[in-house]
Amino acid sequence: MSVETGVPVTVQPILEICVDNTDGLFAAIEGGAGRIELCSALSVGGLTPSRGFMDLAGCQDIAVSVMIRPRAGSFIFSAAEMSVMKADIDAARAAGLSGVVLGASLSDGRLDTKTLEDLCRHAEGLDITLHRAFDLTPDKPQALEEAIKLGFSRILTSGGKQTALEGIETLAALVEQAGNRITIMPGAGVRPQTAGPLLERMKITELHASCSARFIEGDSQLVELSFASREMLRTDAAIVQELKAMLFHAAAERLPGARAIG
Secondary structure, X not given: OOOOOOOXXXXXXXXXXXXXXXXXXXXXXXXXXXXXXXXXXXXXXXXXXXXXXXHHHHOOOOEEEEEOOOOOOOOOOOHHHHHHHHHHHHHHHHOOOOEEEEOOEOOXXXXXXXXXXXXXXXXXXXXXXXXXXXXHOOOHHHHHHXXXXXXXXXXXXXXXXXXXXXXXXXXXXXXXXXXXXXXXXXXXXOOHHHHHHHHXXXXXXXXXXXXXXXXXXXXXXXXXXXXXXXXXXXXXXXXXXXXXXXXXXXXXXXXXXXXXXX
């Protein structure tokens, strides 16, 4: 309840679902995702999707942030790659998408603040997320402060570990340090089976996941000709719905008398 009005406090956490194909996009929407991270090649952490995919996502009634990453591998980018990334930011804006997901590193793992400042300036007017290049930084408290100065809305991070659950102590410290200045959005290995400790340990307002299920490719010829893997992943609307319910329940539990919406 609000002390002043006695009206229940409204809680609106956000479950962000990363997708790299149209089926995943629509499954995430069906499951009730609050925001989409639009990618290609999730198997390597996500790359920039095609312009056609951006245009399709821009027609949907949901917030969409697009990954701006031109290739797999390090987050150290050449001048030519910077030009590509800026053109991709322009494409995201033209498609009507709400935000972009950025990251850049120096050779020692620190954030490349000069490159990021340039990219953030180019993305002015869009919601900006710092991706898991943050997890490579040797001094995460310092990197958090740099992200705030650069104007990022949130940091997607596993706490520097392979999964968010493994990085829970670092994540908790980052959430405490961030306060209301920037959102810490845990991601990596987040599923209904692993989200409980994260939601209990921290006051999380945003959570990032793929909510994927494994399936077996039934066409053996596709597998034999290397057009598909025998075992693959696809976004599952039911898993999205389950994880969202957990996130909203945890948010409501933190505020007695509150109600979660979404």
